[in-house]
Each structure stands twice: as structure tokens, then as C-alpha cells.
Amino acid sequence: GVDKQSAFIEFKGSESGKQLEESIRDNRIELKETKKLVKEFTEKCNVAKKNIDVVKIELDKKQDERKQQNHTQINATQEEEILDEEEGVQEIIDEEELTLLQRLKELKKVYRDSFNQLRAHKNQLATINQ
Numbered sequence: 001g002v003d004k005q006s007a008f009i010e011f012k013g014s015e016s017g018k019q020l021e022e023s024i025r026d027n028r029i030e031l032k033e034t035k036k037l038v039k040e041f042t043e044k045c046n047v048a049k050k051n052i053d054v055v056k057i058e059l060d061k062k063q064d065e066r067k068q069q070n071h072t073q074i075n076a077t078q079e080e081e082i083l084d085e086e087e088g089v090q091e092i093i094d095e096e097e098l099t100l101l102q103r104l105k106e107l108k109k110v111y112r113d114s115f116n117q118l119r120a121h122k123n124q125l126a127t128i129n130q
Contacts, residue, residue, distance in 0.1 A: 027128060030128055031125070031128050034121055035125065037117075038121045041114050041115075044114040045114045048111035048114055052111060055100055055103050059100045059101065066092075066094075
């Protein structure tokens with residue numbers, strides 16, 4: 001009888017054997033690539049999340065300062081004047097706060113995009129591993 005090793009070598013030499021080996025190799029390469037992408041987009045999500053947190057802290061600080069200032073302004077203003085104006089004291093956002101709000105919006109978009117990429121690659125990974 002033919003021993004397993006010889007049979008395997010013979011099979012690898014056959015057309016279906018070559019195709020199988022190639023498909024296994026391609027699968028391995030795809031698996032490696034996809035794992036790399038999952039890692040990359042996980043990292044991108046984490047960085048974006050950190051940046052979002054930093055900007056949020058800055059923004060909260062700015063908004064608290066503004067509330068304090070508005071509160072001081074309201075106390076300084078005559079009560080009748082406020083009653084005359086329908087909407088009361090207008091909240092004025094300074095340039096810095098506006099910049100922070102725009103930055104936050106951009107970062108959230110980056111996070112969303114990275115997260116969607118990450119999810120797609122994780123699904124791909126699950127498919128490859130089946």
C-alpha cells in the first residue's frame with residue numbers, strides 16, 4: 001500500500017491538490033491582511049475616541065465659562081430690560097468654542113468611518129475563518 005506521505009505528495013501534485021493548496025495559501029494571506037486591518041482600525045477608533053474625549057472636556061470648560069459670564073451679565077442687567085426682550089440674553093459662542101464644536105463633529109465622523117471599516121473587516125474575518 002501507499003503510505004500517507006507519498007499519497008499526500010501525489011495529491012499535492014495533482015490539479016485539485018494544487019488548487020486546494022493555493023486556496024489555503026490565499027486564505028492565509030487574506031486572513032493576515034484582514035487581521036492587520038482590524039488592528040489598524042481598532043487603533044484608529046481608539047485614537048478618535050481619545051481625541052473626542054479631549055475636545056469634549058475643552059468644550060465643557062468653555063461652555064461652563066460662558067454660562068458663568070452670562071449669569072454675571074444677567075445679574076448686572078436691569079430685570080425690566082430682560083422682561084422687555086422676548087428671548088432674554090442671547091448666548092454668544094466665541095470663535096474658540098465654534099472651532100471646538102467643528103473639531104468634535106470632524107472627530108465623530110472619523111470615528112464613525114473607522115468604526116464602520118472595523119466592523120466590515122471583522123465580518124470579513126469571520127467569513128474567512130468559517
